[in-house]
Amino acid sequence: MTTAVQARTVGFRPGERNVFFHILTTCNLRCRHCYINPIEHGTCTLPLETVTKWLALFSRPDAEDEQITNLILLGGEPTMHPDLAEIIRAAKGMGFSVTVDSNGYLFHDLLHKVSPQELDYLSFSLDGPEAAVNDPIRGPGSFEVCTANIRRAVAAGFNTSLIYTVSALNIKHLARMPALVQELGVQRFFIQVIGLRGKSAKDTVAPGQSWQVRPEEWFSVVPQVAADAAHRGIHVTYPKVYLNREDSFECAGLVAENYFIFPNGRVYQCPLCEDYPIHSYTIENDQLVHRQGLNEGRFFPLHIPEGCIMNRLLQPDNISYAEDGSPLHRISCCLLKEEVLPVKD
Numbered sequence: 001m002t003t004a005v006q007a008r009t010v011g012f013r014p015g016e017r018n019v020f021f022h023i024l025t026t027c028n029l030r031c032r033h034c035y036i037n038p039i040e041h042g043t044c045t046l047p048l049e050t051v052t053k054w055l056a057l058f059s060r061p062d063a064e065d066e067q068i069t070n071l072i073l074l075g076g077e078p079t080m081h082p083d084l085a086e087i088i089r090a091a092k093g094m095g096f097s098v099t100v101d102s103n104g105y106l107f108h109d110l111l112h113k114v115s116p117q118e119l120d121y122l123s124f125s126l127d128g129p130e131a132a133v134n135d136p137i138r139g140p141g142s143f144e145v146c147t148a149n150i151r152r153a154v155a156a157g158f159n160t161s162l163i164y165t166v167s168a169l170n171i172k173h174l175a176r177m178p179a180l181v182q183e184l185g186v187q188r189f190f191i192q193v194i195g196l197r198g199k200s201a202k203d204t205v206a207p208g209q210s211w212q213v214r215p216e217e218w219f220s221v222v223p224q225v226a227a228d229a230a231h232r233g234i235h236v237t238y239p240k241v242y243l244n245r246e247d248s249f250e251c252a253g254l255v256a257e258n259y260f261i262f263p264n265g266r267v268y269q270c271p272l273c274e275d276y277p278i279h280s281y282t283i284e285n286d287q288l289v290h291r292q293g294l295n296e297g298r299f300f301p302l303h304i305p306e307g308c309i310m311n312r313l314l315q316p317d318n319i320s321y322a323e324d325g326s327p328l329h330r331i332s333c334c335l336l337k338e339e340v341l342p343v344k345d
């Protein structure tokens with residue numbers, strides 16, 4: 001495997017807005033690491049009319065060219081929403097760049113309800129290069145269904161991406177993913193890191209064993225896999241996680257525009273906060289209302305040697321300390337990405 005390509009940190013871009021819209025929380029799967037938390041996020045399926053009104057709160061009809069607004073439609077499983085195709089068309093009409101993040105089941109015949117021109121990216125989640133790795137995490141039969149539907153989507157001309165959530169359960173299988181992504185014809189590969197939210201915050205991989213990946217494992221595996229994928233012509237993105245000495249720390253909550261919307265009207269700016277009622281905004285009567293009092297925004301300006309304050313508070317297992325008590329690595333904002341562009345060999 002080659003490592004001759006350089007990852008580039010994708011800094012937070014002024015003017016860019018990312019809207020992660022959970023249009024329902026229902027799902028046909030029961031993934032072991034699912035971060036959806038119905039008590040905190042609600043259980044309703046938002047009607048088309050409500051989705052359209054809420055989308056309008058985040059659209060920018062008068063945006064300049066450089067002001068991209070990315071919309072990621074999520075669930076639960078978003079293709080279980082009976083009106084997803086209409087939602088995609090409504091969002092395109094408002095100027096969003098639209099991605100659908102699916103577990104691969106593609107309910108309601110989505111590939112025939114929208115055209116490749118109407119959807120910017122169709123993203124699939126897969127957590128192993130074979131059923132023996134993926135299915136114990138995501139559910140029996142899910143590997144076969146997901147890969148079959150990826151092939152159908154690629155054949156129909158959709159832009160596709162694949163998300164692999166790295167955890168202690170599957171990091172040793174990540175190296176086999178680039179060959180599969182290439183063989184499936186998928187253009188973009190997102191390596192995600194497990195966040196301790198929802199189910200994975202409560203359960204362990206095995207008694208006494210955390211879901212989280214140790215820094216040395218991350219460094220020895222992820223950059224090399226990304227380089228391999230790039231040499232296969234695939235665009236790769238993965239979280240920065242550990243800052244180098246020369247990197248400056250930035251909290252997206254202060255310098256970027258990210259909104260994580262849930263069916264109960266909660267709107268967060270930081271995904272790590274989603275298990276707690278400390279959201280920045282609520283949508284009330286179809287209006288976006290900033291919440292006063294203790295909300296996540298109070299944490300964003302706090303400077304600590306470990307980098308991200310919410311990581312330190314909620315999932316500190318990924319921080320190691322030197323003998324003098326100083327952290328060996330600062331943890332970046334979970335939204336900061338490294339990008340490796342496809343290499344033409």
Ligand code: SF4
Nearest residue numbers: 027029031034076103
């Ligand atoms: S597919 Fe997504 S929403 Fe459904 S159980 Fe898995 S992680 Fe949760």
Ligand code: SF4
Nearest residue numbers: 251253270308333334
């Ligand atoms: S993950 Fe950390 S750095 Fe990023 S928005 Fe949340 S609190 Fe800020």
